[in-house]
Amino acid sequence: MVLCQATCPHCRTVLFIPADWRGLLLRCKVCGQVFREAIPSAVSAPLQVNGHRNVAPSCQAPPRVANVSPSVAGVPPVAPVVSSAVAESPPTFPVPTNLSSGLPASAQPGQPIASPASPLPASTALGNAPSAPPLSLYEQILLRRRRLRWIKLGIAGMLLATLALATVALWPLLHPTLSAWRSTMEQVFSPVQVTDADEAPHEPSGDTGQGAANTNPTQPGSVRPAKPSGGQKRSFDGRALLIGIQNYFYLNPVNSGAQVQEPGGAKQAQYDPLGLRTFRRRLVNMGFRDECIGELSDVAEKSPSPPLKASIEETLKLFCEESRPQDSILLAYVGHILVREGKVYLAPIDAKLDSPPEKLVSLDWVYQQLGQCKARHRVVILDVAHLDPQEGVLRGKEMPLDPEAEKAMARVPEGVLVWLSCSANQFSYSFGGYGLVGSVFFHMINESTYTGPDIQGRRNRAALEKAEPYPEWDLPLLRLHTRINTEVKAYLKSLGGLVQEPKLFGRLGAGPGPAPNDPLAQAVTLKLASLPEKPADPAFVDLVLQEVRARISKGRQMYANALPPFWAKDVEKYKPDYADMNALKAMLDNKPLRKAVFDALDLLDKHEQQLRMSFLADSNVENFRRQVMREQENLAAADLDLSSFKEHLDKVRAAHYAQETPRWRANFDLVYARFIGRMALYREYNFVIGNRLRRDPTLQNPEKNNGWKIVPAERVQEKEAREWARQRDKVLEALLKEHPGTPWEFLAERERATSLGLKVEEAKVSP
Known part of the structure; x- marks a missing residue:
C-alpha cells in the first residue's frame, strides 16, 4: 500500500493518505473541513518498506498526524502518476530516525528501504501544500444538499419552539376545549359510562x-x-x-x-x-x-x-x-x-x-x-x-x-x-x-368539587386529600375554598387583567352531630306566596303574550307562569272578542289596526334575524372593513323599510285607533313603541360598527378572543337615535298610565328598562 502525505489547507495539519486517494474529496479529522488533495504533475517512485508497504519519499514525520477518509464515496479514485525513472532494484539505505514515527509498525529504524528515483516537486514539500482544484458540479450538489439539510433542521427547531411558546401563551384558552375533548375520548374508549x-x-x-x-x-x-x-x-x-x-x-x-x-x-x-x-x-x-x-x-x-x-x-x-x-x-x-x-x-x-x-x-x-x-x-x-x-x-x-x-x-x-x-x-x-x-365563581366551585372516576375527578380527589380539613365542618366545599378563590382570581387575570x-x-359554630338513632333531616319545602285576591286566568295572559310576541329572552317565548300575578278585576275590560289565535287571524282583513300590528311584528322579526351581532376577526383588514360596509348597506335597506312602514302605522292609528277595543289599543301602543325603539337601535348600530370596527379592527386580547360582539350599553351615543329613544319613552309612559295593573303595564315597564345603547366588546365568537 502506497502512503502519501497531504496538508489540510484550513488547519495546516499534515496527513498521511493512501496514494490512490489523491484527487478525491477528503475530510480533515482535526478541523472537520472538506478539501480536495491535488494530483501533482509528477510523483516520484514509491519506496519499498519491508517488501510489502510503500511510502512516498515526501512523507516526513509531521508535527501533527491524523487519519483521513474520502469525503464522497461516489467520486471515482484517481490513480497516482508514477515517474518512469523508478528503479526496479533500488539501493538500500538506513531509515532516518525522524521518519520512523510516521511509518507503519513494520518499518523499523535501521531497516533498508527503497530509495526514490527522483525527488518530489517542491510544491509538495511540508508546509507548502498545493491549492485544491475547484469542485465538480456533482460535488457542489452534494455540498448544497448537506447545507439544505442543516437549514431544514434549524427551521424545524424554530417552528417547534414557536409552537411551544404559543401553547404556553394560549393554554388558559385551550384548556377548556382540551378538557372537553379529553372527556369525550374517555367516554368513547372507556368501558364504563361515567355519570x-x-x-x-x-x-x-x-x-x-x-x-x-x-x-x-x-x-x-x-x-x-x-x-x-x-x-x-x-x-x-x-x-x-x-x-x-x-x-x-x-x-x-x-x-x-x-x-x-x-x-x-x-x-x-x-x-x-x-x-x-x-x-x-x-x-x-x-x-x-x-x-x-x-x-x-x-x-x-x-x-x-x-x-x-x-x-x-x-x-x-x-x-x-x-x-x-x-x-x-x-x-x-x-x-x-x-x-x-x-x-x-x-x-x-x-x-x-x-x-x-x-x-x-x-x-x-x-x-x-x-x-x-x-x-x-x-x-x-x-x-x-x-x-x-x-x-x-x-x-x-x-x-x-x-x-x-x-x-x-x-x-x-x-x-x-x-x-x-x-x-x-x-x-x-x-x-x-x-x-x-x-358565573366564574360558581363554575370553579362545580369544577373543583367534581369527583368522578375520570382524570379530572381523580385530580380533584387528590387535591381534596392534600387540602387541610376545615376545622368546624369538613365539607369538601369548605376544604377547597382557598383553591377555588385562587382559581377564580387566576382565571380572570388571564382574561386581560380582570x-x-x-x-x-x-366563623362556623359547633355542636354535636346526629346520633345513630336520630330521624333523618326534614325535607326542604318551597312555600310560594299566597295570593291576596283572585288572579287573572293564565290562559288570558298567555294569549296577550302571544299577540304581542313577548319573549323572556331572545328566542324564548314568555308565559304567564314566569310573570307576577295579575288580578282578575284589573283585566276585566280587556277580554278578547275571539276564542283563540286562529279565530283572530281569520278576522284580520276586517280589522286594519290589528293587521297593522301583526305586519309590524313580522317586519321586526324579519330584520332582527338579519342583524349581525358578532364579527370574526380577519387578518386582512381591508377585507374585514368591506364586511362591515356590507352590514351597513343591509342595515340601510332595513331602516328604509321601517321608516316607510312607520308612515303606514301613523295613518292606521289616525283612522282606526279610536274604534278599537282597549285590548287592541294597548297592543298597538306597545308594538308601536317597540317599532320606534328598533329604528333607534338601527341608527345606534350603524354608528357603533362604523366608528369602532371600521376605524380600528384590532384585537386587544387575541389570546382569549377571536372577534367582537355588539352588546347593549347604558348610554345611547348617536344623536338621532337618542331622539327616537325619547319618542319611544313617551309612548310607553302613556301606556303605563292608561293600563295599570295589566300585562301591558308589565311589558311597557320592561320595554322602557331595555337599553337602546350599544357598544363593541371583544369576545370569543363562533366562526
Missing part, C-alpha cells in the same frame, strides 16, 4: 365530615335512605336552600345561559345558566339527600317559579325553623343586590332600580333568621354583582359591589360563615361564550 351518579363521595373520618351520597328518592326504582342502624354513625344531616334568579323583569339578566356538557356526563349538552343544577348534584355527592335540597328559581330544573319577595321570605323562614340543632344547613343566593341608605337588600325577580325597601328582601332580616336558626353549621354563599362583559347590560345598569354592601355583609351573626363571590368595587363575572357553568377576589366572613 354524575358515579362520583366518588368524600369519606372523612370522625363526626366532622360527610358520608357517602344517597340515592335520589325521586328517581324511578330508587329507595329512600333508610334510618341507620344502631351501630352505624352518620357524619352530618345536611339541608340546603338554593335561590337563583336569571331573567329579572326590569334588571339585567344574570347570565346568558351557556349550553354546557357535564364532565363525564351525557353527550347532549345541558342548560344550566346559574350553575345551581350542577351544584345540586355536587351537594348530593357530598352527602346531602336530594329531598333535603330545595331550589327556588325561575330556571330551576324541577318546578321553576318566579322568586318573588313573599316566596323568598316565607321559604327561607320555614327552612330555618325546620332545621334541628344536629343539622348542617347551606343557603346559596345567585342574583342582584340593591343598596338603600347603607343597607343591603336582595333583589327579587320583579325588583327595579328604584324599588323601595319594602319591595325588597332585607339582608339584615336574612341574617336575623340565620342567627335564630338552631342548626349547628350555617353556611351562606352570596353570588352577587353580576356582569357578563360579552353580553352587555340589556336592562338597568352595571352594578359593581358597593363598598357599603361589603361592610354590611361582613357583619354576620355568631356561628354563620358567609362566602362572598367578589370584593368591593368588583363584579362577579360571567362568560357564557366560554361555556362556563354559571379582578375578582372572593372572600369569607364569619
